[in-house]
Amino acid sequence: MNGKPSALVVALTGGVAAGKGAVTRRFEALGVPVHDADVAAREVIAPGSEGLAEVVAAFGPGVLDPEGRLDRPAMRRRVFAEPAARRGLEAIIHPRVRAWLHERALAERAPYCLLAIPLLAENHAHYRWVDRVLLVDVPASVQLARLVARDGIDPTLAQRMIDQQASRAERLALADDVIDNSGVESALDAAVADLHQRYLTLATA
Template sequence: MSARPPALVVALTGGVAAGKSAVTRRFEALGVPVHDADVAAREVIAPGSEGLAEVVAAFGPEVLDDRGQLDRPSMRRRVFADPAARRRLEAIIHPRVRAWLRERALADSTPYCLLAIPLLAENIAQYRWVDRVLVVDVPESVQLDRLIARDGVDETLARRMIEQQASRADRLALADDVIDNSGDESALDQAVAELHQRYLALT
């Protein structure tokens, strides 16, 4: 793991419902490779993978559905109720996600790539190898409104989801670059275009 990614590696993060996907879609439209931690988290425990075998060894065969895949809703309920189980599951998945992201960043031959990592602030010690951090930022009140509208949850659950993540201040403290996404989504076009030029200049 001593190899250094040849391109500029930008880690993109933001709170739940901040609009990270809207931003990554615009970078992808400009031809920038985006490697997503959420995609990685599914792939590293796909059927037949070492990761899934380790989850089954840790939690028992009842964690699988009838197609041999991880029964995600059941697992989510289990780890939500049991912090020790959550830590055990994360110890299996997180190192594999980091390796997956790094492997893809190393393989890129473009001037720069993006890593979309929702829980970057919570795990920043493991991502010291990235070159820059880009935070998609919105006030918590906007997060709350969007989360209720997007997921159809009540305000209590929406607040709990926000509180389970790193604080807005913690994320902003890591930021080299910030995109304010509290306004209309169309404003993202210019913000992304400007950052794209900045990152190309840095490479």
């Protein structure tokens, strides 16, 4: 991808159920632009898009719901059961998500912006253009308990979901900054406020 954003670009990541959304909401409340890979992943395969056409060509029209949108629950079950299907779907979606995020970072006129990228550790080689990595970190036991409670699933399935992602150690190795989210959510206020000031200082240095 060509072009370096003029804004400081901070990639925010963390494992499933780590509390990334609670952190991004606090940055947004401070006026920081947040561009979300999950939003991008929906937009790049919206009805009528080239991305969705490529998904249908690869997997057949049975992946669509009656309204012509991707049947996400059915697709999720399929890629969870078939690693080759998951890789095929990611090969269609991930490059488009990266381009979407890069375009928005290039257009950014704020001092800094956040890119919320859950699978950053799995795809870090493609995001060399970001300036910093912010990790929302929790111990594995906390992550498992929160995922079970959040999604109403059994611990075995929750652990399988966690195991499909990069390890905590891999994410920590990438991080420039770490927010410990193992405590109460209100503790995030001070952590985010401190990082906000740090990033403003870096952006204007």
